[in-house]
Amino acid sequence: MGFIISGEELAVALAPVAVYWIYSGVYVALGSAGALDRYRLHSRRDEETKNMASKKDVVKGVLLQQAIQVAISLAVLKQDGGDDGVETGQASTPAAAAAAAAALLGVAARFGVAMVVLDTWQYFMHRLMHASPYMYQRFHSRHHRVVAPYAFLTETLSGAAAFLASGMAAAFFALATVKGIDDHCGLMLPWNPLHAAFGNNTAYHDVHHQRGGGRRNLSQPFFVVWDRLLGTHAGYVVLATKDGGLEAKAMEDYRHVA
Numbered sequence: 170m171g172f173i174i175s176g177e178e179l180a181v182a183l184a185p186v187a188v189y190w191i192y193s194g195v196y197v198a199l200g201s202a203g204a205l206d207r208y209r210l211h212s213r214r215d216e217e218t219k220n221m222a223s224k225k226d227v228v229k230g231v232l233l234q235q236a237i238q239v240a241i242s243l244a245v246l247k248q249d250g251g252d253d254g255v256e257t258g259q260a261s262t263p264a265a266a267a268a269a270a271a272a273l274l275g276v277a278a279r280f281g282v283a284m285v286v287l288d289t290w291q292y293f294m295h296r297l298m299h300a301s302p303y304m305y306q307r308f309h310s311r312h313h314r315v316v317a318p319y320a321f322l323t324e325t326l327s328g329a330a331a332f333l334a335s336g337m338a339a340a341f342f343a344l345a346t347v348k349g350i351d352d353h354c355g356l357m358l359p360w361n362p363l364h365a366a367f368g369n370n371t372a373y374h375d376v377h378h379q380r381g382g383g384r385r386n387l388s389q390p391f392f393v394v395w396d397r398l399l400g401t402h403a404g405y406v407v408l409a410t411k412d413g414g415l416e417a418k419a420m421e422d423y424r425h426v427a
């Protein structure tokens with residue numbers, strides 16, 4: 170273990186940053202395509218009138234976080250020798266095929282465990298951010314200055330914690346990053362596989378960003394279990410708006426007016 174950073178280590182540390190900007194860039198492009206306006210949860214006018222932070226401010230905040238995140242990632246890679254834990258190889262005999270299948274199952278199990286660990290960490294950190302006025306003001310209020318989320322609003326430092334905790338490193342970190350971006354994309358595209366796989370999606374998290382939303386839908390990024398267990402689950406309904414877009418409404422508000 171030395172202090173010189175190899176090209177491979179740098180590539181592993183920077184990969185989630187690249188994934189972040191490529192994936193959110195895709196959503197920025199999709200969001201600017203007028204043809205997809207009917208899937209938008211917020212109109213462009215909402216972005217201009219409701220958000221108290223500009224896109225430029227958000228980008229600056231994300232870049233600062235990513236600089237810290239890359240430093241943490243490099244420190245972790247230095248410690249564990251950069252092994253991402255994913256075995257690769259050719260399965261040429263039945264025994265090798267069985268070993269490859271077992272390895273694949275092992276990877277799936279580790280992803281599952283890492284998802285639960287990250288969700289648990291995120292839920293309690295997020296709840297603390299809203300429960301403590303100091304924590305909210307100091308760390309989380311800027312995230313809520315945006316009511317009509319941008320895809321690149323998602324914070325990734327907790328993902329860096331998952332990177333430490335999972336032993337899965339880059340592959341899991343990339344998945345968590347993609348999921349966080351998806352939760353802020355503001356587009357309810359009907360063919361989105363992440364929306365099909367997880368109840369926790371951009372509409373679910375949109376309810377959290379709405380006025381008074383700080384007490385509900387705190388779970389992130391994969392499951393809604395902690396919200397259900399601890400009484401912060403609001404659920405949502407997606408309604409068509411008069412201007413041809415969509416709107417996510419908390420189920421309890423919907424019942425109130427319906």
Ligand SMILES: [Zn+2]
Pocket residue numbers: 312318353374378
């Ligand atoms: Zn958010």
Ligand SMILES: [Zn+2]
Pocket residue numbers: 295299309313377383
């Ligand atoms: Zn929040």
